Amino acid sequence: MKTFSRVLPAILTCIFSQALALAQEESVKPGINDAYEKTTVEEKVEQFERADRDVVQKENEIIDACRLEPGMDVADVGAGTGLFTRLFATVVGSKGKVYAVDITRKFIEHIEKTCSEQDIKNVIGVVCTPDSTELKPKSVDLVFTCDTYHHFEYPQKMLASIHQALRPGGRLIIIDLKKTKAESSKGMKGHIRADKNTVIEEVTEARFKLIDELPLMEKQYVLRFEKEQE
Numbered sequence: 001m002k003t004f005s006r007v008l009p010a011i012l013t014c015i016f017s018q019a020l021a022l023a024q025e026e027s028v029k030p031g032i033n034d035a036y037e038k039t040t041v042e043e044k045v046e047q048f049e050r051a052d053r054d055v056v057q058k059e060n061e062i063i064d065a066c067r068l069e070p071g072m073d074v075a076d077v078g079a080g081t082g083l084f085t086r087l088f089a090t091v092v093g094s095k096g097k098v099y100a101v102d103i104t105r106k107f108i109e110h111i112e113k114t115c116s117e118q119d120i121k122n123v124i125g126v127v128c129t130p131d132s133t134e135l136k137p138k139s140v141d142l143v144f145t146c147d148t149y150h151h152f153e154y155p156q157k158m159l160a161s162i163h164q165a166l167r168p169g170g171r172l173i174i175i176d177l178k179k180t181k182a183e184s185s186k187g188m189k190g191h192i193r194a195d196k197n198t199v200i201e202e203v204t205e206a207r208f209k210l211i212d213e214l215p216l217m218e219k220q221y222v223l224r225f226e227k228e229q230e
Helices: 002-023 041-048 059-066 083-092 107-118 154-167 196-205
Strands: 073-076 095-104 123-127 138-144 166-177 209-216 220-227
Touching: 041 107, 059 083, 059 138, 059 166, 059 220, 073 083, 073 154, 083 095, 083 107, 083 123, 083 138, 095 107, 107 123, 138 154, 154 166, 154 196, 166 196, 196 209, 196 220
Parallel strands: 073 095, 073 138, 095 123, 138 166
Antiparallel strands: 166 220, 209 220
């Protein structure tokens, strides 16, 4: 009886999280990714990979924070132009794989092209949907998202998909822009849906445990989560 009383809350939490994901049928940010279809890859390479961008300046620290090892399988969800995809591929080596996941097909085609040019053979491009990573269950050890969470139209469905794709003990790293009056420019006003605390709440509801937060950048936070046991 005591064992059942301990297991019941976990079962109810799991059922609640799955029901929440299934119930969330409306986009929380309709059209947020439409602009990527209208821009060129070259414009986004200049924007995403420019030398003065915070995550570019801190890319080594971010790689260290991922705690990658040779042979690991990693998913770069919201891979964009492939900045971190290519870096991850070098670290995990030939025995590991990196899934470059993005909703914009031309970004995936660009990543595949640049990887071919650089003789990087362990990257697999995946065109995702607004509510699914399109990754196979238990296929990766780490899911990485950089400035991507606020582009999730269906956060709970995407988190459920990420949870499913991770192996037991797998980790999720979220880097995103802080939402504060002091740190949000006029051009970004209204663009960031959720502040950091809301993101933590949503992710933990999706059966992830917050490990820690790393103070690497002023404008962005770095959160590390672990997949809770099934």
